[in-house]
Amino acid sequence: MEGVKFYSPGDLATGYLLKQAEEIIVGYELNSLKDINIVLELFNCTLYLDNKVYFKNWTEEYIEHLNEKCKGIKKDISCYFTNISEANIENYVKDIRFNFAEDFLTLFCKYKLYNRIGEGVFTRILERDYFSIQQICHYQKLVDNYETVVKNVLLKNPLNAELLFDQFVIDHSDALSKKLYFPKSLTKSEMSILIDSYIDTEKANLNYLRLIVNNHNTREFFVSDELKWKAKKHIHKQEEMHFRDNSGLEFGYEIIFQEDLPEPVIAKSNGR
Structure with missing residues (x-):
């Protein structure tokens, strides 16, 4: 799986992924969204800030700067989703990476695409196993x-x-x-x-x-x-x-407490 993904504030990969998210947010230029997976990765980057997942050395001023950047990113994501319609939605969903699939569905609901994507098109999307x-x-x-x-x-x-x-x-x-x-x-x-x-x-x-x-x-x-x-x-x-x-495989363990043992522990293997 590729790209920054937000799992939960306490996820073991948070530190490593937060560093990547920080770099992506800082380097983002407005109105530069051209790929659905980039959009979904950016959405995941903003989730770190939304959930107040910060590095300890971040100052309040720096956090405010990142939040301002995220506001612009969210606005661009919203504009990006306004371009999705019945006529082109398959061009978007066919390229979504597996780890971003539910992020797309989250944004599908957030931007109420169900109001402009009919049952026929949605049926085709499911029949083709995009989700x-x-x-x-x-x-x-x-x-x-x-x-x-x-x-x-x-x-x-x-x-x-x-x-x-x-x-x-x-x-x-x-x-x-x-x-x-x-x-x-x-x-x-x-x-x-x-x-x-x-x-x-x-x-x-x-x-x-x-x-x-x-x-x-x-x-x-x-x-x-x-x-x-x-x-x-x-x-x-x-x-x-x-x-x-299939007769199965027989195995077992035996532990013996023996007086005057020449070594603290003796381990022996006898078949299985």
Whole structure:
């Protein structure tokens, strides 16, 4: 991945990336935006200042100078996005680096591109895999404004059932985990059909199948006993296939406390 990226104020790479961000902000010349990735990198640079991530040796005057530079950058970014339309949006999104994809979606929502990018064009963007449905579902405004599109894409691929479990079942105590949003019109019946098709696919992940079996139903998310039983049979089938010709690898450790040992520690290896 290339370019300055803002992850969080406490990220381990912050110091190194902040130095790059500082150099980019200081060296930026107004009205010089010609590439979408440069725009998105500049947006990330401004996030360091927005989140008050500074070097200790920066004076208040220098911080104010950088903030003034960022105001000009933000104004240029806003103007840049006003030029994006249905006619040319694919020319922009096709070149976006993977690490900047969600930054583009953030600015897509900020500058309300959904007011001028119709469902047909947005559908084509998703069909061509410029963005994943998971990335789209991180933005409530996108889900709300393209509800039919998002719903159709979700239900089209059985593997998207994993997103339901990511949101409704898996623990989100991790501060880095991001909430997922789903179309309000997505019914429990449609969720069940998606889970059912997921169980049938050969790509079903054993960990998610176990989540189906052990799911504790709530008002938001429900898995029927029939689906739980079906997932349980699929797990058994997968485990049988995996261990049929695979006897596994046996290994173990033994620790012995021995009196009058000639050395403090003796380590020996005997096979496995």
